[in-house]
Amino acid sequence: MSSPELANPGDASDVGTCRAHLEALAEALHLSPALRAEIYQLNGSQRSILHARNLAANGLSEQIGCERVEGDGWWFTWSWGDTIGPASDPVGVAKVIGHMLRLKVPDVQLR
Template sequence: MTPDDTGTAAWAQTRIDYLEKLGDELVNRGFRVRITVPRGQPPSLHVMNPDASALTENILVEAGAEGWWYWWSWAERIATADDVMGAADRVARVLAVS
């Protein structure tokens, strides 16, 4: 797929597949997750630390010339979408109780 395919169902499903992989890893680490699919916007993964419900984040996944990447809601890259463990490590560190 190329970035030109952004409006297709296959493109949306690819995003969801990547978000599910990250979500599964974060659930295994004790986080609560849910995928949201707002109308007219790309899907995202809502992640919450159950020990501190104020510690939440919405993770996006987007494709570009360098492949698929997980992104923070503030438009900073987390890790490549193929590096689920690395992405989960970063998310866990950011949402950790200090």
């Protein structure tokens, strides 16, 4: 994937929407007992990020963001800014993250 054309920083509703998407992704990542996901608020900002890590190999971890892409909705992003997948598909994105962290994430549906 490539770097998205990000929308202008949003208002408080964007902050809440981003956090809700990250919470859904954390739930999907927790389907694998080998993954841990925690959401943090960035220092000096209202923005949140998700820290995903492989419990069997603490060195394998990644920071995940969620950004509103102009004309294309919400997308999860890698720490370097490239898109991972749409926020409407947290299970699919969890599989991509699990693959990057060298794990198999179960094929399930969220409620």
